[in-house]
Amino acid sequence: MLKLDNIVAGYGRTRILHGVTLDVPKGGLVALLGGNGTGKSTVLKTIVGLVKAQEGQVTLAGQIINDVPTEDRAALGLSLVPQGKEVFGGMSVEENLLMGAFHRRRHRTEIAGDLEGVYQRFKRLRERRNVAAGMLSGGERQMLSIGRSLMARPTMLLLDEPSAALAPRVVEEIADAILALRDLGLTLLLVEQNVGMALDIADYIYVIRGGRIAFEREVGDGVAMDELQEFYLGGKEHA
Template identity: 85%
Template sequence: MLKVDNLVAGYGRTRILHGVNLHVPKGGLVALLGGNGTGKSTTLKAIVGLVKPEEGQVLLDGQPIDAIPAEKRAAMGLSMVPQGKEVFAAMSVEENLLMGAYHRRKDRAGIAADLESVYGRFKRLRERRKVNAGMLSGGERQMLSIGRSLMARPTMLLLDEPSAALAPRIVEEIAEAILGLRELGLTLLLVEQNVGMALDIADYIYVIRGGRIAYERTVGDGIAMEELQEFYLGGKDHE
């Protein structure tokens, strides 16, 4: 579904990614782990078209998409839930959700059906649909951010640290919601610092360090937490 091939990218003269390679199979749930400043968010931004690669390419369903603008990548089914639970604070929950379907705004019947589906998946959003998004809790804003992305009818969803700064109970709810998205047939790439959450829900993990993939493994394939932490914290090199 998604292939990132030897991706080199950064900001201005500062290079962040130094040849990143990763693959997300159709219907899979892949996690990209790493600490602050390792290149996780830059990888996602390059995939969706917010950062222009210096070298390498991104392929979606086998098609190179590097020359396609970000807004057109969204119309192709590529959607991102940004870091920081970003919402339109002065707009209601429902208005935020409808913004996710802006590119298909003429499809009123489809939008109404999708809105009902999001409310069925996140019942607290239904309860608070008329409340300004700025009044929501952190967990509710994260649900809203995910719901807004679903309104775009993506085939692939990228999630940038959805568990950040949330209480453990809410992290469990978000993890369950992410697992539930697979029922929709979505392909998922999850960027996380929460190793435990990633191991609980992902099929395959990559660890990025210094803008390079330092470790990769199928989840359940003999992964020891101690071994993973060594790669995560920089104690080992790629095998």
């Protein structure tokens, strides 16, 4: 579904990514792990077109999208849940959700059905549908961010550190919601610092360090937490 092939990217003359290659198969749940400043967010920005790839190719569903504008990538089925649980604080929960379907606003019947689907998946959002989004808890804002992305009817969902600054109980809820999305047929790329969460839910993991992939492996292929931590913290190179 999504493939990055030898991506070099950055800001101005500063290169952040140095030949990043990764593959997210259709229907898969792949995690990209790394600490602060390793290039994780730049990978996502390059995928959605906010940062231009200086070298390499970004391919979505067999189509090279390097020159496709950001807004048109959404129409191709690509949707990003940004870091920081970003919501429109002065708007209600329901208004935030409807913003996710803005480019589909002529299809009112479909949108109404999708809205009901989000409310069934995140029951707390239904309860708080008329509450200003700025009044929500961190976990509720994360649910709202995911729900808003779902309103765009994506086939490929990018999640930027959805567990950040959340209580362990809420992290479990978000993890369950992500697994449920995979079960719906969505393809997911999860960018995280939470190693435990990634090992619990992902099919395949990559570790990025210094703008390069330092480690990759199937989760079910004997990946131990202590081994992964060595790559994550910088003790080893790619194997």
